[in-house]
Amino acid sequence: MSGTNHRDLRIICCVKVVPRPEEVSVDQDTMTIDRANARSIINPPDMNLLEMALQLKDQHGGEVILLSMGPPLFDEYLRVGLSLGADSAYLLSDRAFGGADTLATSYTLAQGIRRIRDERGCDLVLCGEESSDGATAQVPPGIAEWLDMPQVTYAGELSLVDGHLHAVREVKGGHEVLKAPLPAVVSVRVGVNEPRFIDFERKAWAENEAPVTVWAADDLDLDTEAIGLTGSPTSVSGLGQARSVERRREVIEGTPEEEARALFEQLQTFLRVRA
Ligand SMILES: Cc1cc2nc3c(=O)[nH]c(=O)nc-3n(C[C@H](O)[C@H](O)[C@H](O)COP(=O)(O)OP(=O)(O)OC[C@H]3O[C@@H](n4cnc5c(N)ncnc54)[C@H](O)[C@@H]3O)c2cc1C
Numbered sequence: 001m002s003g004t005n006h007r008d009l010r011i012i013c014c015v016k017v018v019p020r021p022e023e024v025s026v027d028q029d030t031m032t033i034d035r036a037n038a039r040s041i042i043n044p045p046d047m048n049l050l051e052m053a054l055q056l057k058d059q060h061g062g063e064v065i066l067l068s069m070g071p072p073l074f075d076e077y078l079r080v081g082l083s084l085g086a087d088s089a090y091l092l093s094d095r096a097f098g099g100a101d102t103l104a105t106s107y108t109l110a111q112g113i114r115r116i117r118d119e120r121g122c123d124l125v126l127c128g129e130e131s132s133d134g135a136t137a138q139v140p141p142g143i144a145e146w147l148d149m150p151q152v153t154y155a156g157e158l159s160l161v162d163g164h165l166h167a168v169r170e171v172k173g174g175h176e177v178l179k180a181p182l183p184a185v186v187s188v189r190v191g192v193n194e195p196r197f198i199d200f201e202r203k204a205w206a207e208n209e210a211p212v213t214v215w216a217a218d219d220l221d222l223d224t225e226a227i228g229l230t231g232s233p234t235s236v237s238g239l240g241q242a243r244s245v246e247r248r249r250e251v252i253e254g255t256p257e258e259e260a261r262a263l264f265e266q267l268q269t270f271l272r273v274r275a
Contacts, residue, residue, distance in 0.1 A: 009062025009160070010121045011053045012113055013086065014143070016043040017070055017077045018133040026239055033133060042077050045128030047195040049188040052158060053126050054085040054196065060160060062123075063087045065116060069097055069108055075212050083198045083206035090116060094216040099229030102134070106142025108227050111220045113147060117183070124165065125185040129154060137187065144185035151185045152178050156192045 019038035027034050042050075053064045066081045066089035068074050078089040092112045100108065113125055125147075127140035137153070144151030156175070157168040165180045169189070217227065225231060252262045 008121065009056065009060050009123050010065060010116075011056060011062065011124045011126060012065045012067050012116060012122050013046070013050050013053050013081070014109055014125065014127045014139070015046045015050065015066050015068050015078065015081055016128070016131050017041070017068065017074045018043045018131055021132055024133065028239065040073070040077065042080060043128055043131050043133075045130060045132070045188070045190040048190055048192055049126040049128050050081055050084060050086065051193045051195045052188050053124075055193070056124075056158065056160065057085070063120075065120070066090065067109065067112055067116070068092070069100075069105060069112070072214070075214075078212050079206045079210060080198070082210040082212075083203045084196060085199060085202070088210065089212045091212060091214045092216075092220070093214055094218075096217040096224070096228050099232060100227065101232035101234040102136050102138040102142055103233060104227050104229075104231035106139045107146055107231060108220070108222070109139065110143045110146035111222050112215060113143065115215070115220055123182045125149070125183065127185065127187045129187050129190045140185055140187035147183075147185065149183055149185050150180040151187075152180060153187045154189045155186050156189045158186065158188075 017040050019033065019035045019040055023038035025034045025037065050064070050066075056062075057064050064086040066078050066086045068078060068089070069092040072091070072093055074091055074093070078091060082089060090112060092108055097104075097108055113122060116122055125143060127143065130137040131139075140153060141151055143149075152165070152167040152169065154169050155167040155178075156170055159166045160182075163182060165178075165182055165184050165186070167178045167180065167186060168175050169178065217224070223231075252259045252266075254262065
């Protein structure tokens with residue numbers, strides 16, 4: 001690849017489906033999240049990575065390929081991604097993948113990416129910053145390690161220059177620009193863009209005709225000891241409820257000058273207490 005001509009650009013977007021946070025409950029006996037009684041959504045940070053991928057495709061052409069690991073019901077959410085602008089989707093789904101921690105999850109996704117790369121090519125793997133349910137942020141670096149690809153985490157901007165990836169990420173007091181050869185794995189910072197709306201012209205195609213390929217364990221070149229519960233060295237040993245912080249609300253009244261002064265004094269006190 002050279003210049004800005006990336007006609008064959010293949011971007012694999014790792015998209016997770018998560019339960020709506022407000023509907024999640026925890027089973028105190030099994031120490032697992034009860035997802036069965038919660039409605040699902042595409043992991044919100046993954047909408048940002050998808051928007052980033054679609055913007056790169058708008059600029060350079062190429063293909064946006066969705067990849068997810070989860071139960072068959074994820075199919076309908078991948079179709080939402082297809083109606084937003086993705087070209088095809090893969091779902092890794094098998095009971096053998098169940099109970100996977102982040103190590104086994106990143107391994108399974110990496111093996112899926114390997115197969116897509118072998119069959120269709122892969123220049124970039126995009127992940128979200130973290131999931132809204134597991135929230136470890138370990139899967140993107142895990143994928144990069146399994147695939148031995150360069151990785152950039154928490155990227156805010158991405159561009160492709162002379163066959164290299166330029167990624168900007170904010171650091172305390174400024175930002176840094178990282179340059180990496182392709183293919184690379186990037187986790188995209190949450191909230192960096194405004195995800196686009198569904199393209200209604202694509203909707204019927206996405207819902208009925210678009211290719212969503214389902215791969216089971218036998219379809220991938222896998223070490224069966226490294227997947228699912230067997231391949232998961234971590235376990236949840238305890239669960240606690242976070243103490244909710246008491247909130248105080250006060251209406252400040254008076255003239256605009258009086259209100260501003262009262263607010264200023266309150267903020268001053270607040271900042272002094274925290275200093
Ligand atoms: C012992 C143990 C058992 C578990 N058992 C189960 C179980 O049975 N069922 C279950 O659903 N979860 C289970 N989990 C949770 C599971 O490990 C995580 O959901 C998964 O590994 C992703 O980690 P995370 O949510 O922290 O993702 P993060 O690392 O925070 O996610 C970052 C990004 O990685 C990508 N990503 C993460 N997961 C996926 C995915 N599945 N598909 C595509 N992209 C993805 C997304 O782009 C996401 O934005 C278990 C966890 C442990 C520790």
